[in-house]
Amino acid sequence: MAGTGCSRALHMTTLSMPGSSSNSSFQHYVYIDSTYALQRAQRPAADPPHAQDLFDALERETFQQARHIFTVGEYVRDNVIAHYGIDPARVTAAGTGRGKIAPFHGPKNFDQAPILFVAKERFVEKGGLLLLEAFRTAHARNPRLRLVMVAPPEFRGPIEGTPGVQFRTALPWSELESLFQQAALFAMPALYEPWGLVYLEALACRCPVLGMRRNAMPELTGNGKFGFLIQEPTAQAVSEGLVDAFSNADRLRRMGEAGQTECLRRYTWERTAERIARVMGLPGAPAQPAFTNHRSKEFTA
Structure with missing residues (x-):
C-alpha cells in the first residue's frame, strides 16, 4: 500500500x-x-x-x-x-x-402459486436433492403442490422424473425474476449456506422462505416469523415443513408481507x-x- x-x-x-x-x-x-x-x-x-x-x-x-x-x-x-x-x-x-432480484409488490395467489428452488451451483450442498426427496412425499400428501427447480443441467433427469416438479436452467434474468414474483414459498434447505442473499431476494418478493435452522436462517426469518425453520436435514422433516407451509394460504400471505417489509427496511x-x-x-x-x-x-x- x-x-x-x-x-x-x-x-x-x-x-x-x-x-x-x-x-x-x-x-x-x-x-x-x-x-x-x-x-x-x-x-x-x-x-x-x-x-x-x-x-x-x-x-x-x-x-x-x-x-x-x-x-x-x-x-x-x-x-x-x-x-x-x-x-x-x-x-x-x-x-x-440484498441481491439483484427487484422487490415485487404485485398480486400473488398463495393458495396455488408454486414452490421455488434456485441454485446455479452447489446443488447438493444447497439442499437440492434433499428437497427433491422431500417433495415426493409432500406431493403424495398434497397433489396440488408444485415445485420449480432452477438448477444445473446435470440434474435434469432426477428433477424431471419427479411428479409435480418443473426443471429450469440458464434462464434470462427477466424469467428468473418472474419466478420469484410468482412463487408462494422459496425452499432451500441448505446443508451449508453461511448467509444466502437468495433468501433475501425471495423475501423482497413477498415470498416466505423454508430452510434449515442453522447459520443465518433464524436471523433472516425473524426466528420463523417470515419462514419455516427445519430442525433436522432429513426428507421427512423437510416434507412436513412443505405440507405445513401450504396448510394455511392466509398465513403464507401474512408471512410474505411481514417478511418483505422487514427485508426492505433492514437489508x-x-x-x-x-x-x-x-x-x-x-x-x-x-x-x-x-x-x-x-x-x-x-x-x-
Missing part, C-alpha cells in the same frame, strides 16, 4: 491480510460471512486435518491483528468472539444488502456501508449509529 496515500484496507477474506511484521500504522479491517471454525464444524471433510489446523491458526492471527472485524450476521459475530477470543468491542455485525447496502464507514472513521460517515450490536436493539433506527 506504500505510495498510494491509503491508510486503511477492508479485506473480504481472512487470509488476505499481511503478516504481523507489516507496517503497524496501516489499519486493516475484515468483512466476512463466516469463519473457518463454523465451516469446519459443518463441512469436516472439506480439508485434510493438518490443513484445518493451519487455516484455523491463520484465521486466528488475522482476527488478532485486524483493527476491527465486520460480520454479515450476528451468529458469525458470536463465533468470532467465542471461538477466537476477540474483544466484543472489536466485532460488528454489519449486515448486507440495504447503504446501511451496511454506512455502518462500516462509521467504524473505520471514513470521511462523510454518519455520526449516529443506524443500529447496534445488541440483539434487542439491532437495526431499530
Whole structure:
C-alpha cells in the first residue's frame, strides 16, 4: 500500500491480510460471512486435518491483528468472539444488502402459486436433492403442490422424473425474476449456506422462505416469523415443513408481507456501508449509529 496515500484496507477474506511484521500504522479491517471454525464444524471433510489446523491458526492471527472485524450476521459475530477470543468491542455485525432480484409488490395467489428452488451451483450442498426427496412425499400428501427447480443441467433427469416438479436452467434474468414474483414459498434447505442473499431476494418478493435452522436462517426469518425453520436435514422433516407451509394460504400471505417489509427496511447496502464507514472513521460517515450490536436493539433506527 506504500505510495498510494491509503491508510486503511477492508479485506473480504481472512487470509488476505499481511503478516504481523507489516507496517503497524496501516489499519486493516475484515468483512466476512463466516469463519473457518463454523465451516469446519459443518463441512469436516472439506480439508485434510493438518490443513484445518493451519487455516484455523491463520484465521486466528488475522482476527488478532485486524483493527476491527465486520460480520454479515450476528451468529458469525458470536463465533468470532467465542471461538477466537476477540474483544466484543472489536466485532460488528454489519449486515448486507440484498441481491439483484427487484422487490415485487404485485398480486400473488398463495393458495396455488408454486414452490421455488434456485441454485446455479452447489446443488447438493444447497439442499437440492434433499428437497427433491422431500417433495415426493409432500406431493403424495398434497397433489396440488408444485415445485420449480432452477438448477444445473446435470440434474435434469432426477428433477424431471419427479411428479409435480418443473426443471429450469440458464434462464434470462427477466424469467428468473418472474419466478420469484410468482412463487408462494422459496425452499432451500441448505446443508451449508453461511448467509444466502437468495433468501433475501425471495423475501423482497413477498415470498416466505423454508430452510434449515442453522447459520443465518433464524436471523433472516425473524426466528420463523417470515419462514419455516427445519430442525433436522432429513426428507421427512423437510416434507412436513412443505405440507405445513401450504396448510394455511392466509398465513403464507401474512408471512410474505411481514417478511418483505422487514427485508426492505433492514437489508440495504447503504446501511451496511454506512455502518462500516462509521467504524473505520471514513470521511462523510454518519455520526449516529443506524443500529447496534445488541440483539434487542439491532437495526431499530
